[in-house]
Every structure is written in structure tokens, then in C-alpha cells.
Amino acid sequence: MDMKIAEDQGIDLGGRVKGLRGRAGFTIKEVAARSGISPSAISKIENNLLSPTYDNIIRLAQGLGVDISELFSSTRKQAPHGRRSLTRAGQGDYIRTRAYTLEMLCSDLTAKRMQPMKARLRAHEAREFGTLVAHAGEEVVLVLRGQVTLLTEFYAPVTLEEGDSVYFDSTMGHALLSAGSEDAEIFWVCAADQSLTFEEAPPDSP
Amino acid sequence: MDMKIAEDQGIDLGGRVKGLRGRAGFTIKEVAARSGISPSAISKIENNLLSPTYDNIIRLAQGLGVDISELFSSTRKQAPHGRRSLTRAGQGDYIRTRAYTLEMLCSDLTAKRMQPMKARLRAHEAREFGTLVAHAGEEVVLVLRGQVTLLTEFYAPVTLEEGDSVYFDSTMGHALLSAGSEDAEIFWVCAADQSLTFEEAPPDSP
DNA sequence: GCATCAAGTTTCCTAAAGGAACATATTGTT
DNA sequence: AACAATATGTTCCTTTAGGAAACTTGATGC
Structure with missing residues (x-):
């Protein structure tokens, strides 16, 4: 049998x-x-x-x-139904990079389709940034405070004011700078291809 | 060998x-x-x-x-590389629903992985809303102004203040209300899996 | 120098993939 | 009904997938 x-x-x-x-x-x-x-x-x-x-x-x-x-399961792995995660203002996980201070939001949820962040843009000049970053995915930015310059590989730099928003493909090199004298603040959402789906793959042991 | x-x-x-x-x-x-x-x-x-x-x-x-x-090599859903779309504050496409006034952002880009919006929450009471909405995908909300109550199918209502953010699975019924006396305003990003990469599958007919 | 640990490779073996041929439905024709 | 027809399933056998453990290779201590 x-x-x-x-x-x-x-x-x-x-x-x-x-x-x-x-x-x-x-x-x-x-x-x-x-x-x-x-x-x-x-x-x-x-x-x-x-x-x-x-x-x-x-x-x-x-x-x-x-x-x-x-x-293959064309019905992509359905994410868990009914998750919810709340992050109070200022209560995210802070990460400091060369050019940004990032506040990762809702980081208790894994395998998200999007990663929301708040960011303070500490770089004011392109040379502070180094080379443009590029990675898989798409990004949305909303300017919360200050002026922001968006540098991209294929477009001339553009300056965003408070309340402006921009959507771009992050496979294109990109960088965000503060355009005003103060550090700008933005709300930033990245949609990555490969969310870190950390999943156990346990064979069902009887 | x-x-x-x-x-x-x-x-x-x-x-x-x-x-x-x-x-x-x-x-x-x-x-x-x-x-x-x-x-x-x-x-x-x-x-x-x-x-x-x-x-x-x-x-x-x-x-x-x-x-x-x-x-697999064949099945690469080709996302356009290098798109960028800018929407100045207040210059999105406005849509008025029963409970929300939505400003759709960057709507000139199609086939986006995320849809960013700003929303004014005109409903202040759950009964103004009717039934909860549910659809495929995940959502991020950032409160820009006012207080917001998030109703969900599986959680007790929660009130968000300015600067708070929340992530939730939109397959779970949900609704957003203004909690204060004024209409609240939020930044809202929805990720839907509309990646309908359907390809012809023509059998070579003899 | 040798010991040590980590990353990757190879060996050896078993359990599973997969082809050729055979066996068994399933369907149509007189 | 018997007899073809083809469509699908099974058996037998060889090759290959894939695990355990031994073996390189490379980096870092002491």
C-alpha cells in the first residue's frame, strides 16, 4: 500500500x-x-x-x-486573518543609520506586506548620503514636517513640502534629504517583495 | 565524475x-x-x-x-523599474463616500503595490458607518489630525491620537471614525494583492 | 605554530523519482 | 454481448533525490 x-x-x-x-x-x-x-x-x-x-x-x-x-498555490499563502498592531506616537523601534533616524512602526507583526516607518532625515547634502540605495519593492513617502528633497536615479531632484506625497519604485536608486535648515520628518511605507516570512516548516509528526 | x-x-x-x-x-x-x-x-x-x-x-x-x-525564471512579474509619482498637498483625486472623504494620491500610476490616500473621517458614530468593510490586503494608518477610533471585527475599539499608527489585516472587518468633535484626518495606505499576471496558455492545436 | 570554529563540500547510503512494459478500467462499434 | 479502441493505473527496475556524517577550506584565537 x-x-x-x-x-x-x-x-x-x-x-x-x-x-x-x-x-x-x-x-x-x-x-x-x-x-x-x-x-x-x-x-x-x-x-x-x-x-x-x-x-x-x-x-x-x-x-x-x-x-x-x-x-503552486496560486492562492498565495493567505496571511493570517485578523491581525492588528498599534504603535503610539514615538513608541516604535528606533534605528539610526548614516542619513536617517528611523522609527519602525508595528514591528511586532512579522511577514507584513508593508513596513511603515517614521523617519527623521538628518542628511542635508547629497554627499552626506553616499551612493543612492536601490532594492526591490515600492515606496510611499508623506512629508510630515519640513522640506524634503528626493533624489532618484532617473529623475531630476524634486523638493517636497509638508503634506506632499510621492510614490516611487525602489529598484531605482533613491535617497531622501532634508531641504530646509531643520531636519525634515516623513512617514514612509515600503512594500517589499520578499517580506521576511519566517515560517516554521514542520513535517507533521504523528 | x-x-x-x-x-x-x-x-x-x-x-x-x-x-x-x-x-x-x-x-x-x-x-x-x-x-x-x-x-x-x-x-x-x-x-x-x-x-x-x-x-x-x-x-x-x-x-x-x-x-x-x-x-523560476519564466514567471517574473515585471514591475516597471523607475517610476515616480508626486502629489502635492491637496492635489490628489477626491472621492466622497458615505463615511470618508478620500484623496487618492499618486493615482496616475497604475498597477501599484500600494494605494496611498489621505482621508477625512466624517463619521463620528459607528451607526453612521453601517457594517464593517472587509477586503483582501493589509492597511497602514497614520493619524495626521484629530482622534480616530478604529473598529475591527476581532478587537475592541481603540482610539488613536495624532501621530499614532496602526497596521491591520483588511480581510478583518474594519471601520474608521472620528473620535473627537472635529473630523479627523489620516494618511492611509492599502496593499492589495491585485497582481493579476494572467498569461495566455494556448495549446498548439493541430 | 597548532587548535578551534564556522561555512561549505563530498561521500555513502536509503528512499523516492521516473521510464518501459504490463494490467486494468472506460468508452464506442457492430 | 463480445471486441476493439484508447485512457489511465500498476509493477518492476534503474537512476536520482536527499539525509547523516565525514571531510575540506578559511578565518580567528591563544
Whole structure:
């Protein structure tokens, strides 16, 4: 008696493959011919008797004529429903970098889609900053106090006044400076691709 | 004499994993602990000596803290690189709903990962609001002016003062009210997963 | 210098992937 | 009903995935 695999993760690749194949109107043989995988292996995959390797996952997606993401939980891991985190003014976690003093907000929540911060911009000149920073994701900035200069790789510098907001792609090099004599303060939200989803991956031990 | 695999498809999973791991600052052992895969297997994967199975691909992505699509080349949702949008104070697009007056910011950019808004909360009583709203995504709120009451499905109401911020999962029913006598004003960022990267999957019909 | 510890690799072995051929549904045709 | 037809499942077997532990390699003490 063979044991089923992979279903214990709640993924059910087999059902997904069977569904995609059925919707496309292919037989197992056809998918086998189109993918280069043997019919027997495809049958086993559909019955969750076999966990295909990386190479065969790529071939299988080709054979089914679907995007690879269709073979993985397209319903992205649903974040925990119903979380809430409150940070009172000034009560965040402070981090001091070369150019910024950051107050990380709601940092008790992990695996967030966004990271909100307040920042004091201590740099007033571009040279204080060094090179522009670039990383995956997108950012929103609202000026809370003072004037802010936004430097970006592909645009001329622009100065923001209190209440102004800006949205930009952070894969583009960027830096924020105080434009006035005082340090400016901003509200800053970053959306990162790869939120640090620290999740245990415990095999269910019976 | 071992042969390399998978590279013949031009995918180079190993290099990709190595890059992702390096960027995240993990050691092989750390990824092993986070993923539940043995260090030796991860080493082999990085050197293209082993093609991981479906289950281990999922675990590996978890261990690296990245989305599965990061491990496949084809499925790169291309975010436009280098966009920037500026909205001066008061110059957003105004939308008036039953309980809010919203100023949509940076609305000239489409396919954003986040939607920033300013909102005036015109409702002062829960009954003015009706039922709680719930939708996919996560939200950040910063109180700019006045006092705000946040009603949520699973928590007791809480009152926020100026400068306070809150993060919550918007799949949980929620509503925002002005707690003081004046209408409160907030900065509001919503992250929705609208990343509908749907691709044609045309079977070559004979 | 040697000892030590950490990061990564290799070896050895077992358990699982996956192909070829066979076995069993399932469906249509007379 | 029997008989083809094809579609799917199973068995047997070889190759490969992947874990445990031994082995490099490199950096840091003493």
C-alpha cells in the first residue's frame, strides 16, 4: 500500500494538474508527449504518488500549456486573518543609520506586506548620503514636517513640502534629504517583495 | 565524475538560490533550519547537482523567505523599474463616500503595490458607518489630525491620537471614525494583492 | 605554530523519482 | 454481448533525490 505524499502540505499538486489537464482537454499521453515526461510519471503525479523534480515541473507546465505559478498555490499563502498592531506616537523601534533616524512602526507583526516607518532625515547634502540605495519593492513617502528633497536615479531632484506625497519604485536608486535648515520628518511605507516570512516548516509528526 | 543538471535548460536554479541566499544574508545551515532541507542537499542544489522535488521547492522558498516565482525564471512579474509619482498637498483625486472623504494620491500610476490616500473621517458614530468593510490586503494608518477610533471585527475599539499608527489585516472587518468633535484626518495606505499576471496558455492545436 | 570554529563540500547510503512494459478500467462499434 | 479502441493505473527496475556524517577550506584565537 503506497502512501500519498505532498497532500499533507495541503497543496494537492495532483488535483491541480488533473484540473488543468482536464480544462485544456488533454489526455495524459498528450501531456506526456508535449512535456517529455512519461505517462506513468504523470499519472503518479496526478495521484499524489510522486513529487516531481524542478526540471520536470518546468516540463510539466510546458506540457500543460500553463504558467508555472499555476502549479503552486496560486492562492498565495493567505496571511493570517485578523491581525492588528498599534504603535503610539514615538513608541516604535528606533534605528539610526548614516542619513536617517528611523522609527519602525508595528514591528511586532512579522511577514507584513508593508513596513511603515517614521523617519527623521538628518542628511542635508547629497554627499552626506553616499551612493543612492536601490532594492526591490515600492515606496510611499508623506512629508510630515519640513522640506524634503528626493533624489532618484532617473529623475531630476524634486523638493517636497509638508503634506506632499510621492510614490516611487525602489529598484531605482533613491535617497531622501532634508531641504530646509531643520531636519525634515516623513512617514514612509515600503512594500517589499520578499517580506521576511519566517515560517516554521514542520513535517507533521504523528 | 558528476554531471551537472538543469543548466542545460538555461535556468541555473543553483545560481539563483545562491544569489537569493546571499542577498538575504543567510548561511546554508540557516536556510536548512528554516526550510527543513538538509545542508548537503542545499549545497547540491546551489551547485546544480540536484534537482529538488516539488515539496522541497516549496520548503526552499520558505527557507529563503522568497516567493516561489523567484525560483523560476519564466514567471517574473515585471514591475516597471523607475517610476515616480508626486502629489502635492491637496492635489490628489477626491472621492466622497458615505463615511470618508478620500484623496487618492499618486493615482496616475497604475498597477501599484500600494494605494496611498489621505482621508477625512466624517463619521463620528459607528451607526453612521453601517457594517464593517472587509477586503483582501493589509492597511497602514497614520493619524495626521484629530482622534480616530478604529473598529475591527476581532478587537475592541481603540482610539488613536495624532501621530499614532496602526497596521491591520483588511480581510478583518474594519471601520474608521472620528473620535473627537472635529473630523479627523489620516494618511492611509492599502496593499492589495491585485497582481493579476494572467498569461495566455494556448495549446498548439493541430 | 597548532587548535578551534564556522561555512561549505563530498561521500555513502536509503528512499523516492521516473521510464518501459504490463494490467486494468472506460468508452464506442457492430 | 463480445471486441476493439484508447485512457489511465500498476509493477518492476534503474537512476536520482536527499539525509547523516565525514571531510575540506578559511578565518580567528591563544
